[in-house]
Amino acid sequence: METKKALIAPSILSADFANLQKDIEMLNNSEADWIHVDVMDGVFVPNISLGLPVIEAIRKHSLKPLDVHLMIVQPERYVERFKEAGAFQITVHYEACAHLHRNIEQIKSMGCKAGVALNPHTPIAVLADILYMVDTVCLMSVNPGFGGQKFIENTFSKVKELVLLSQEKNCDPYIEIDGGVNAVNAKPLVDCGANVLVAGNFIFSSPTPMDTIQNLSTRIR
Numbered sequence: 001m002e003t004k005k006a007l008i009a010p011s012i013l014s015a016d017f018a019n020l021q022k023d024i025e026m027l028n029n030s031e032a033d034w035i036h037v038d039v040m041d042g043v044f045v046p047n048i049s050l051g052l053p054v055i056e057a058i059r060k061h062s063l064k065p066l067d068v069h070l071m072i073v074q075p076e077r078y079v080e081r082f083k084e085a086g087a088f089q090i091t092v093h094y095e096a097c098a099h100l101h102r103n104i105e106q107i108k109s110m111g112c113k114a115g116v117a118l119n120p121h122t123p124i125a126v127l128a129d130i131l132y133m134v135d136t137v138c139l140m141s142v143n144p145g146f147g148g149q150k151f152i153e154n155t156f157s158k159v160k161e162l163v164l165l166s167q168e169k170n171c172d173p174y175i176e177i178d179g180g181v182n183a184v185n186a187k188p189l190v191d192c193g194a195n196v197l198v199a200g201n202f203i204f205s206s207p208t209p210m211d212t213i214q215n216l217s218t219r220i221r
Helices: 017-028 052-061 079-085 100-109 155-168 186-192 209-220
Strands: 007-010 035-040 066-071 087-093 113-118 136-140 174-178 196-199
Touching: 007 035, 007 209, 017 052, 017 209, 035 052, 052 066, 052 079, 066 079, 066 113, 079 087, 079 100, 087 100, 087 136, 100 113, 113 174, 136 155, 136 196, 155 174, 155 186, 186 196, 186 209, 196 209
Parallel strands: 007 196, 035 066, 066 087, 087 113, 113 136, 136 174, 174 196
Antiparallel strands: none
């Protein structure tokens, strides 16, 4: 399989919501590849975040693809509206989907890339019968629901397991890491086989976010 270029997907959850346009324009001018958009419903995860109107507003200003991560129950009720709002990729949680195969088919039928996210406690093996359909597997490296959490070290082992399963199934999904990514663990994650790094607090808490993205890019490419 061809080695994919490692991508950086800053999480807008950590941006300044009072100056969101300014932060989006900063990302447009940065080395970021995607913009990661976390949608939380207060049910699947203990927090509420961005909704459709905010995503529509982001799309008006963003020059980067919107990687929309649905941390919600019954995602099938909303995926069409997220596509219309501007998502290029829609990721649903394995744990939130009773009919995951149908959910993935629904997303792909709209012309979107389809992702599946796994919580830290969920084993890689659950993807064995669905991996061939998936464009991206998002491994949560923190417990979902809040930004700024500490990276879970077992994520390295899960990346290696996913690489092996992908080889066994002759699949080549993007392997996305979401949570606690920083300058210390970014290169080791890519070396293990990850190729999309979601970083929120690490980037937006920096006094110079564009430089932080540039430095992260230099480390992993």
